[in-house]
Amino acid sequence: MTMQHVFPTYQRFPFAITDGQGVHLTDNHGKTYLDFTAGIGVCNFGYHQPQIQAAVTQQLTHIWHTSNLYENELQDAVAGLLANGEERLVYFANSGTEANEAALKLARKYTGKTGILAFQHSFHGRTYGAMSMTGNPHIQAGYAPLVPGITFATYNDDAALDKITPELAAVILEVVQGEGGVFAGQTAWLQAVNAKCQATGIDEVQTGIGRTGYRMAYEGYGLDPDIYTVAKGLANGLPVGAMVGRRQLATAFGPGSHGSTFAGNAVAMAAAKRVLTQLTPALLTTVRAHAKLVWQSLATQVEPIPVVKQITGKGLMIGIHLDEQIPVNQVITRLQVEGLLTLSAGDNTLRLLPPIVMQPADLLAGIALIAKVLTTLTTEVTTNE
The missing domain is CATH 3.90.1150.10 (Aspartate Aminotransferase, domain 1)
Incomplete structure (x- = not known):
């Protein structure tokens, strides 16, 4: 074939x-x-x-899709599971790339600043904003000009700490760099980055949902990000992504500030709810x-x-x-x-x-x-x- x-x-x-x-x-x-x-x-x-398949099968007998113009109990239930008892809110997307795009927009809008620090050999997605934060020239080749205001530092390098200044809107990183070679962050370095940041964004697209033995990888390092993104394993194969941020960030993400037709789709939410309830x-x-x-x-x-x-x-x-x-x-x-x-x-x-x-x-x-x-x-x- x-x-x-x-x-x-x-x-x-x-x-x-x-x-x-x-x-x-x-x-x-x-x-x-x-x-x-x-x-x-x-x-x-x-x-x-069996449990995920049963949840999806049951949802297929009800509504498959409705717009985000109406209240949605299933979305709120999944968001509550993601918040996990913390003062956080969730924006649903269709992929990890979209979740990282939303995080970039929220960080800039909330802070009123444009600078983003990312890391060499990182991967955050292929839309323009996410790709511009990806430290891989091969993925960016042929697509210039990229989104401005994004600079890069070396992962696990103390010199990167000097690049974290009050002028930045956020720092984005993977706790374990996946596409770049599966390099895990050093605990002391990750904690130093977190401590110095005005706003920390952690990409949990590949590392989240139990992959490292923790609900989210950052939890195993004692980190406390302002925003984290998750996708991939969230619905065990159905397309979904989510950006999870502190509740106070809601002032920058009101009605009309961002959106998506299919985000929070009912079938994907049914699968995600079952995944999260089993992630004990x-x-x-x-x-x-x-x-x-x-x-x-x-x-x-x-x-x-x-x-x-x-x-x-x-x-x-x-x-x-x-x-x-x-x-x-x-x-x-x-x-x-x-x-x-x-x-x-x-x-x-x-x-x-x-x-x-x-x-x-x-x-x-x-x-x-x-x-x-x-x-x-x-x-x-x-x-x-």
């Missing part, structure tokens, strides 16, 4: 995913895979998850325990392999940085043959984002397959030298 009618904006693998059950996916040739991608950190609860302290404790086993296995089975430069990340968000002799896409295709789906990230990194509900047997089986493939490729490189 070769796609003929879609812009070639994606480099696609030559098979289609047609079904999923639990933490396994099946392609159009009938091959089944253990999934270490979760749809790029989206399907944190796996596939055909007990589940998060289990995720942290399972992640500990995974990191122990990585340390003993994968890290000693000669082509592995380093392993970075947090919780079930993992980056295996590879020697340039072994292109990451070569590893991904070999793993597909072995029945394991994985991802790439910057810095020639093999990125792992398994569903957070995956059990230890499957998690460790996946790590063993990665060790097997990397060991084989190391042998092949050594033989060819």
